[in-house]
Amino acid sequence: MWPPREHVKGSQTWETLDTPPELHFLKLKRSQLKVRFCTNESQKSRGDLVGLLRHMGFDISEGEVTAPAPATCLILKERGLRPHLLIHDGIRSEFAQIDTSNPNCVVIADAGESFSYQNMNKAFQVLMELDNPVLISLGKGRYYKETSGLMLDVGAYTKALEYACGIKAEVVGKPAPGYFQSALQEMGVESHEAIMIGDDIVGDVGGAQRCGMRALQVRTGKFRPSDEHHPEVKADGYVDNLAEAVDLLLQYAHQ
Amino acid sequence: MWPPREHVKGSQTWETLDTPPELHFLKLKRSQLKVRFCTNESQKSRGDLVGLLRHMGFDISEGEVTAPAPATCLILKERGLRPHLLIHDGIRSEFAQIDTSNPNCVVIADAGESFSYQNMNKAFQVLMELDNPVLISLGKGRYYKETSGLMLDVGAYTKALEYACGIKAEVVGKPAPGYFQSALQEMGVESHEAIMIGDDIVGDVGGAQRCGMRALQVRTGKFRPSDEHHPEVKADGYVDNLAEAVDLLLQYAHQ
Structure with missing residues (x-):
C-alpha cells in the first residue's frame, strides 16, 4: 500500500528525480x-486521480485504489443514509448514484473554497435538525501545502461542526482502522501479511500499525526529521525513498 | 451583572412585554x-451596543459594560502583542489604537460572513509562522440564533484553528474565570459579594460560579427546561424573568 495523495497535490514532490x-x-x-494505493484524496474523484497518476507514468487502474469517497458511498448505502454533501466539486461525481433528498446525515470532505460561512452553517443546520446527527468526515487531515501556502484541511472544519453540535464524526480515511481494513479486504490479505509505505507518521504509519500491519515511513513528501522521534508512533523502518522501500520488500519476499 | 448580548441579537426576546x-x-x-452588564458580544463595538440598549430604554453608559473586545485590547497592550484580526467589521473600531503590523498573535471573534476559507487560511498561516503561536478567542460560543436560522459562533472556528495548529486558544469572555474577575475588579467588589443573572447555564451560571460568585438563571432567552437538570451546573436559583430576579435581590439586600 502506498499513499498517493500528497504527491499529486500542490508543491509536494515524490523524491529525487534520478x-x-x-x-x-x-x-x-x-x-x-x-x-x-491507499489515499485520503477527497478533492478528486478516483477516476481523475488515476488519470493523473497514469499521466505521471504509473501503471495503475481504479480497481487498485482505496479512496474515501467510494468507501463512504458503500457505508451510506449499507446504512440507508442520505447525505447533505459539504464537498469539493471535484468529487461530486462519486456521489452521483446516492440519494441526497431529505438528508439524514452530513458528509464533509476537503471542500476547499466551498468552506464558506454559508455552506458551513447549512451543514450545521442539517445536523441540528436531526435527532441522531451523523457526521461522516473523509479523512481528518489538519492541513496541507499548496503553492500558495499552507491550507486548512477537512479535519479542522470537522472539529468546528463537532464542537458546535456536541457530536463526534465518523472518519472514513487514514488513520481510521476500518479504512485500512477495507483496503486489506479488497486485496484479500490479512493485516499481518501486509506492509504500509507512507510519508505521514500518524496517518499512514500509526494508522496501519493500529490495524495490525507493519509500516515503513519514507523520508519524502511530508516527512520531517522529528518524525523519527515521534512521542507516540514508531515506524517499523525508515527508508529514504520508494526505491529503497521496494528493494527492501523484494529482498524479504525472496527469503 | 446581566448579559445583554443574546437579547439584542437576532430573534431572541427579553421576556413578556408586560x-x-x-x-x-x-x-x-x-x-x-x-x-x-457582562456580555460576550463580539460583532458590535461597546459604543454601538450601549447605543442600542439606550434606544431600548436602558439607562446605561459604556463604563458599565464589560465586553470582550476592550478586555482583549488591555491584554494585547500588557503583553506587547500585535494581532492579526479575524473579526467582524462591526468591532474593528475597538482595535483602532492597536498595532497590527508584523503580527505575533491572532485574535478571533464572531466574524460572521468574514469566516471565509481564505480568511481562515490567512489566520492559520499567521499562527503557523510563529514559534509560540498565540490565539485569543473572544468567547467560545457554539452557535446562536438569527432570524435566518442557527449560525455557527466563534467557538466552532476557534476549534478549527486549535486542531490545525495543535494549540489551545486563550478565551476572553464568559465563561473564562478571568473575564468575570475583570468585571468584578471594575465594580470593586469581591466574588462572594456578587451575583450573576443570566440565561446561559454554562456560559453565565457555570462560569460565574467557578469564579466564586452565586448565579441565577432566568427562564428567558436561550434558557431550556433541561437546563434545570444540567449534568454539571446547578444555578443557585431560577427566576422567570428579570423582574423576579430584581425583586429577589432587593428583598435580600434589605435584610
Whole structure:
C-alpha cells in the first residue's frame, strides 16, 4: 500500500528525480506481491486521480485504489443514509448514484473554497435538525501545502461542526482502522501479511500499525526529521525513498 | 451583572412585554447595589451596543459594560502583542489604537460572513509562522440564533484553528474565570459579594460560579427546561424573568 495523495497535490514532490518512483512501483507490481494505493484524496474523484497518476507514468487502474469517497458511498448505502454533501466539486461525481433528498446525515470532505460561512452553517443546520446527527468526515487531515501556502484541511472544519453540535464524526480515511481494513479486504490479505509505505507518521504509519500491519515511513513528501522521534508512533523502518522501500520488500519476499 | 448580548441579537426576546426589563434594571440601579452588564458580544463595538440598549430604554453608559473586545485590547497592550484580526467589521473600531503590523498573535471573534476559507487560511498561516503561536478567542460560543436560522459562533472556528495548529486558544469572555474577575475588579467588589443573572447555564451560571460568585438563571432567552437538570451546573436559583430576579435581590439586600 502506498499513499498517493500528497504527491499529486500542490508543491509536494515524490523524491529525487534520478529514481523515478513509477518504475519502482512497476517493479513491485511485477513481483508476486499484491499492491494497492491507499489515499485520503477527497478533492478528486478516483477516476481523475488515476488519470493523473497514469499521466505521471504509473501503471495503475481504479480497481487498485482505496479512496474515501467510494468507501463512504458503500457505508451510506449499507446504512440507508442520505447525505447533505459539504464537498469539493471535484468529487461530486462519486456521489452521483446516492440519494441526497431529505438528508439524514452530513458528509464533509476537503471542500476547499466551498468552506464558506454559508455552506458551513447549512451543514450545521442539517445536523441540528436531526435527532441522531451523523457526521461522516473523509479523512481528518489538519492541513496541507499548496503553492500558495499552507491550507486548512477537512479535519479542522470537522472539529468546528463537532464542537458546535456536541457530536463526534465518523472518519472514513487514514488513520481510521476500518479504512485500512477495507483496503486489506479488497486485496484479500490479512493485516499481518501486509506492509504500509507512507510519508505521514500518524496517518499512514500509526494508522496501519493500529490495524495490525507493519509500516515503513519514507523520508519524502511530508516527512520531517522529528518524525523519527515521534512521542507516540514508531515506524517499523525508515527508508529514504520508494526505491529503497521496494528493494527492501523484494529482498524479504525472496527469503 | 446581566448579559445583554443574546437579547439584542437576532430573534431572541427579553421576556413578556408586560414586564419591561428596562424598568426593573432602573429599579436595580437606583438601589444601593452596584450593577454591571457582562456580555460576550463580539460583532458590535461597546459604543454601538450601549447605543442600542439606550434606544431600548436602558439607562446605561459604556463604563458599565464589560465586553470582550476592550478586555482583549488591555491584554494585547500588557503583553506587547500585535494581532492579526479575524473579526467582524462591526468591532474593528475597538482595535483602532492597536498595532497590527508584523503580527505575533491572532485574535478571533464572531466574524460572521468574514469566516471565509481564505480568511481562515490567512489566520492559520499567521499562527503557523510563529514559534509560540498565540490565539485569543473572544468567547467560545457554539452557535446562536438569527432570524435566518442557527449560525455557527466563534467557538466552532476557534476549534478549527486549535486542531490545525495543535494549540489551545486563550478565551476572553464568559465563561473564562478571568473575564468575570475583570468585571468584578471594575465594580470593586469581591466574588462572594456578587451575583450573576443570566440565561446561559454554562456560559453565565457555570462560569460565574467557578469564579466564586452565586448565579441565577432566568427562564428567558436561550434558557431550556433541561437546563434545570444540567449534568454539571446547578444555578443557585431560577427566576422567570428579570423582574423576579430584581425583586429577589432587593428583598435580600434589605435584610
